[in-house]
Structures are given as structure tokens and as C-alpha cells.
Amino acid sequence: MSLSCCSLLTPVEEDREFSLDDYEGARARWCPGCGDHSVLTAAQRLLVDEQLKPEETVFVSGIGCSSRFPHYMKTYGFHGLHGRALPVATGVKMNRPDLNVFVVMGDGDCVSIGAGHWVHATRYNVDMVALMLDNNIYGLTKMQTSPTTPQGYKSNTQPQGSWLPALNPLEATLGITNASFVAQTAEWIPAHLFATLQAAYKHRGFAFVRVLQRCPVFTEDIYLDAVRNPETIDLLTHPDGVEVPESLKQIYPNQMRHDPANLSAAREIAADTSRLRLGVLYRDESNPRYNETRHLPLHTAEDKIRILNEELDKYAV
Numbered sequence: 001m002s003l004s005c006c007s008l009l010t011p012v013e014e015d016r017e018f019s020l021d022d023y024e025g026a027r028a029r030w031c032p033g034c035g036d037h038s039v040l041t042a043a044q045r046l047l048v049d050e051q052l053k054p055e056e057t058v059f060v061s062g063i064g065c066s067s068r069f070p071h072y073m074k075t076y077g078f079h080g081l082h083g084r085a086l087p088v089a090t091g092v093k094m095n096r097p098d099l100n101v102f103v104v105m106g107d108g109d110c111v112s113i114g115a116g117h118w119v120h121a122t123r124y125n126v127d128m129v130a131l132m133l134d135n136n137i138y139g140l141t142k143m144q145t146s147p148t149t150p151q152g153y154k155s156n157t158q159p160q161g162s163w164l165p166a167l168n169p170l171e172a173t174l175g176i177t178n179a180s181f182v183a184q185t186a187e188w189i190p191a192h193l194f195a196t197l198q199a200a201y202k203h204r205g206f207a208f209v210r211v212l213q214r215c216p217v218f219t220e221d222i223y224l225d226a227v228r229n230p231e232t233i234d235l236l237t238h239p240d241g242v243e244v245p246e247s248l249k250q251i252y253p254n255q256m257r258h259d260p261a262n263l264s265a266a267r268e269i270a271a272d273t274s275r276l277r278l279g280v281l282y283r284d285e286s287n288p289r290y291n292e293t294r295h296l297p298l299h300t301a302e303d304k305i306r307i308l309n310e311e312l313d314k315y316a317v
């Protein structure tokens with residue numbers, strides 16, 4: 001587990017203008033062609049667009065290829081334990097509601113070992129953006145079946161093919177009480193990816209975004225057809241969803257009007273896996289947010305030391 005922060009995170013004058021340089025951390029070490037690069041670029045662009053102060057922004061991750069994300073951002077970051085990104089991020093937001101909190105997880109991290117946290121973070125609806133980068137495999141551990149691996153897909157742990165139908169993260173999230181924002185995008189469509197991240201950031205509550213992510217090393221063929229044939233994709237359109245640029249509409253001729261306020265329709269769209277649907281499936285800002293309904297006392301640094309010492313003194317012998 002490691003805490004990281006940038007040496008430049010010194011609050012200075014208010015009239016600063018941020019550029020990409022202000023958010024670019026270490027050189028990304030993902031494989032060439034990995035979809036994670038595209039998500040990193042989109043996230044950095046979002047921060048520039050929204051002019052988020054690096055010292056007021058934190059990226060939290062667990063374990064997996066995509067979880068190296070915080071190292072590549074020049075913001076605060078926490079690269080933690082497998083599956084535990086969401087409780088860490090919840091703690092951060094509860095104690096520092098002024099921070100912009102982003103969570104980056106892989107499919108294994110989020111819907112396997114971290115599944116319990118994913119369910120409860122969705123229900124707690126704490127204000128943050130949660131990105132699940134779904135490459136359908138455990139990449140860091142060299143091609144092990146994950147919950148979203150398609151049935152029959154061969155891996156090192158299930159060489160005869162995945163035994164079970166893949167878990168559907170959209171359908172599952174939409175089934176969780178108090179879910180408030182569920183979207184899907186694809187990293188190989190940068191304009192859509194960026195617009196979706198922007199919609200998620202502007203949402204007040206827990207914004208869950210599944211990002212379809214290519215892994216050219218272990219699951220190269222899974223999204224190949226969708227990448228090559230834009231007509232296999234439906235873009236969900238609505239003024240309350242993702243704003244699809246005209247240029248994109250020409251490339252992706254299939255659009256489907258969908259009102260994100262309609263939960264039943266969102267569930268139907270999520271359940272139908274015969275086509276890839278990209279956009280905001282569901283959004284409801286009227287749901288209670290735990291970070292607003294449960295107020296934690298704001299302690300000074302001195303208070304925290306005192307409380308910690310009092311706790312430790314209980315075990316004095």
C-alpha cells in the first residue's frame with residue numbers, strides 16, 4: 001500500500017490556470033495499445049476542462065493493471081489494496097468533502113474481490129466518480145478468468161473456457177438500491193469517453209462508469225468487432241445523458257433515444273447484451289447521498305492526534 005502526492009501540490013494564488021502539464025504524472029507503463037492510456041488521457045483532459053486544482057483532487061485505486069492510474073496523475077493518489085479502492089475513497093470523501101474524488105478499478109478489482117464494496121458504495125451514493133475499466137480478464141496476473149470474462153473464453157485458470165455466463169456490471173449496479181448514475185462508454189471512442197467522464201463528474205452522487213477497455217495482450221479479440229464495425233454500437237442520446245458530437249453521430253449511425261430518468265428502460269437496455277449500448281443508462285440526483293445525510297465532525301489536526309492518543313491509551317498496560 002502506498003500513499004503518493006506530488007511535490008507541486010502547494011496551494012498558491014487563486015488565479016492559476018491549469019494545463020495538461022499540471023496533471024501529468026509519471027510516464028505510463030501500460031503495454032503499447034492498452035486502453036488504459038486512452039482513459040488516462042481523457043481523465044487528464046477532464047481535469048483541464050474543469051480546471052480542478054491538483055491539490056484538491058485525489059485518484060484512488062486498488063490492484064490491477066489499471067490501478068497504476070494514480071501514479072500517472074499529478075494529483076493526490078492512493079494505490080491501495082486489491083478490491084478496497086471504494087472504502088478508501090468513501091473515507092476520503094466523508095472526511096474531506098471539498099475534494100474531487102475519482103476511483104479507478106479493473107473488473108476483477110471491482111466486481112470480484114471488491115464486489116461487496118461496490119454494492120455498498122453504490123447504495124451509500126457518496127459523491128465521487130467510479131471508473132471500472134473492463135478488459136474482461138485479470139491482466140496483471142497474466143490472463144485469469146474474471147467475473148466479466150465471456151462464457152467459453154479460454155484463460156490460464158479456465159483453459160477449457162470460462163464455465164459461467166459473464167456477470168453484467170450494468171444490470172447488477174442498476175439493481176442496487178439507491179443507485180444514482182450508471183453509464184457505459186468505450187475507450188476507443190475518445191470523444192464519447194470524455195463526454196461520459198464529464199457527465200459523471202457533474203453528477204452529484206456515486207457515478208458508476210463501466211469503460212470497455214481493450215487489452216491487446218490477453219483479450220485482443222473481445223472488442224475487435226466493435227472497434228472495426230461502428231454499426232454494432234448504439235449510442236444512447238438524451239439531453240440529460242451524454243452529449244454526442246455531430247462528428248461522432250456520422251461515424252456511429254445507430255442512435256437510440258433513452259431518457260436516463262427511466263429506470264425500467266435502463267434495466268432493459270442493460271440486460272440486452274446482444275448489442276453494445278454506450279451512454280448514460282440511468283441518473284437520479286434526488287437519491288440521498290451518505291456524505292450529506294451523515295455529517296462527520298470536522299477535526300483539526302490537533303484534535304485527530306488527541307483522539308488517536310486517547311484510543312491508543314485504552315490499550316496501555
Ligand code: SF4
Nearest residue numbers: 030031034065139215
Ligand atoms: Fe493493459 Fe492488458 Fe497490458 Fe494490462 S496486460 S497493461 S490490461 S494491455
